[in-house]
Amino acid sequence: MAHLPRYLQLLWGREPEGRRGPKPGRSIAEIGAAAVAIADAEGLDAISMKSVANAVGFTTMSLYRYVDSKDELSAVMVDVAYGPADLSYAPGQGWRERITRWAREISARRMAHPWTTEVRLASPPLTPNTIGWMESGLEALEDTPLTSQQRLSTLLAVDGWGQNHVRQTVQMGLTGPVDPDSPQGAYLELVGELVDAAAFPRLATAGPEALGDDDDAFFDEEFDHGLGLLLDGIEALIARSNSERVKGSGRH
Amino acid sequence: MAHLPRYLQLLWGREPEGRRGPKPGRSIAEIGAAAVAIADAEGLDAISMKSVANAVGFTTMSLYRYVDSKDELSAVMVDVAYGPADLSYAPGQGWRERITRWAREISARRMAHPWTTEVRLASPPLTPNTIGWMESGLEALEDTPLTSQQRLSTLLAVDGWGQNHVRQTVQMGLTGPVDPDSPQGAYLELVGELVDAAAFPRLATAGPEALGDDDDAFFDEEFDHGLGLLLDGIEALIARSNSERVKGSGRH
DNA sequence: GCCAACTGCTTGCGCTATACGCAGATGAGG
DNA sequence: CCTCATCTGCGTATAGCGCAAGCAGTTGGC
Structure with missing residues (x-):
């Protein structure tokens, strides 16, 4: 069993249940949503660990408790931006329409x-x-x-x-x-x-x-x-x- | 007539002929080739104004005599990497083969x-x-x-x-x-x-x-x-x- | 021969990602 | 119930980045 990066554990809800220490103040979904809002408004270049952290009320370094690198944050952002694939196909539709x-x-x-x-x-x-x-x-x-x-x-x-x-x-x-x-x-x-x-x-x-x-x-x-x-x-x-x-x- | 960015002038050979001052020590083609070599060997992240400048024997800021921003350098790199479109089609070939x-x-x-x-x-x-x-x-x-x-x-x-x-x-x-x-x-x-x-x-x-x-x-x-x-x-x-x-x- | 225009160099600013060490909060095991 | 490993978020520090601005030296048209 390969090791899962932290952001994937969080996104898939695969955290170990018995956990010590304080509860996280934010969820990865909140962080992703905040980052998406920034990118929507000011473009991808406006995304920095600092800008995203500030948007959720963190200092820069606290973000690294949720995400191990900016690349991982990017992956989270893309996932949030796509949203769930809630697309249902009518039974009568052919493959072309679908x-x-x-x-x-x-x-x-x-x-x-x-x-x-x-x-x-x-x-x-x-x-x-x-x-x-x-x-x-x-x-x-x-x-x-x-x-x-x-x-x-x-x-x-x-x-x-x-x-x-x-x-x-x-x-x-x-x-x-x-x-x-x-x-x-x-x-x-x-x-x-x-x-x-x-x-x-x-x-x-x-x-x-x-x-x-x-x-x-x-x-x-x-x-x-x-x-x-x-x-x-x-x-x-x-x-x-x-x-x-x-x-x-x-x-x- | 819209203003041409410097790197396009250089790439297309559209420099004004009567030019004062010293001759440029390098050509934009040399700079592009050096940057391509770095990116090929060490990846795109290894491209910085400093690394490229050093590769052609410049200090960092001298690169800006040829290119107004890193984005322009990137465009030059892509152009050099593609190389000339020297593709000739045999007369008998159909569109599908071509x-x-x-x-x-x-x-x-x-x-x-x-x-x-x-x-x-x-x-x-x-x-x-x-x-x-x-x-x-x-x-x-x-x-x-x-x-x-x-x-x-x-x-x-x-x-x-x-x-x-x-x-x-x-x-x-x-x-x-x-x-x-x-x-x-x-x-x-x-x-x-x-x-x-x-x-x-x-x-x-x-x-x-x-x-x-x-x-x-x-x-x-x-x-x-x-x-x-x-x-x-x-x-x-x-x-x-x-x-x-x-x-x-x-x-x- | 003058001087504008061009060369490449140097210094410095604000920003970045992120390594590292911190105090306080929490909950499982003894 | 107490202990302490483990987690939280914070503050500091580092190395590197793109690039603005000003520099001295070289060149060629007038």
Whole structure:
């Protein structure tokens, strides 16, 4: 049995019951919530052990009673930001509707806390909510004829693409109407200045066309396009899987 | 004409010609190469203004003659790590082979410098090589019947997914054979410990099966699966695009 | 030949994560 | 009931960080 880091013990409620000493003044959930509030309001750079500690009424060092490092605090923050995977699928829904709903919901949570995609996780996600969302995604694919291996790979692809889409959208500052005076607003101007039509002919024509006016809809449009590609790909995989099952059942 | 940040001027060779004062002792390419070498050897955390400056024979503050902030240095590092997009497509190749080759090549570059996916870019990529790779990707899709808008969206999806795949693989420590004593090696053990089969039935069956033995092949297998989904999705999009063109040419 | 513009260097500030030692509170074992 | 290991949160201290500001020396256009 491997040793569990403290933050995981706390998040999963795996503390030993017979404990001496004073009761902890705060819970890890409170600390996570406070940190999330700071990151939402002032960005990820505003997160420091001091700022979070002060927000819950601690001194800096007291935070280390709950979390062994800032990386662990980050993992807690992400888990709190995602929230529980309370997504129930109607029985009549097909896999396509289900996984679409899943992707939309988890993307909405990420967009509500855009800094989540910027956090550098040092280890694979092991926190309750992140694991819960994986489980929920697998549930969405349950009525497909895919193997559980294929389902996991597929979910990994959809989730990975979605996470990157949020990150890129946020990074490019296209989460809402674009202020032309902002660095992002000047992006097009800079691109036009740098991208010589002779050296980059395809980009020169496609770029302005894509990012032209309706920056507001960028996220949704690219979301639909990307997810559409993946869904059609899954459909093809399912079709292939079905035909193979019919063709030679048991063979190979 | 918007103002160009210094590092972009230097990267694109857009310096004013008549310049007084001493010649710069180093080029931005040298600085970038030195920083890349450090990050390759010791990781992204080993990158500081001091460490990079020392590597090129500068004191810390002299770096600011070339780069206005550490974020700009990061952008330069990523550009240098990607290298030029010198990918030529054989005339006989179809779009499927072409985009596969593109995705493989850019992923190989990222895997060669895994920290590139961990860098937090504050602005959209505007450096020569990153832009060059976008152009190259568009070239791969050139002989499709898609609009340039669709091509850009498609490339964005493929690139985003690929970048995330590298990041996740690196993050999970699955870039090679897994040492069971490492934190990543203990991952499965921890998952088994935390993931109650009652609470997470699907994950409990799929997880061990997927990450079980051949961790070495994780990157390639998931790469093929994800890219396969996207390619089939693109194929469906192209088929739809063709049939529509035939059905009602000119209408809408 | 002048002097503005540029080079790289030095000092210093405020901030960071976190190692370490502390007094007081608590509850299990004798 | 008392003891004391164990826990709480606090205060201090350290090494490193990015970067602002001012420095002397070098260069090339006027």
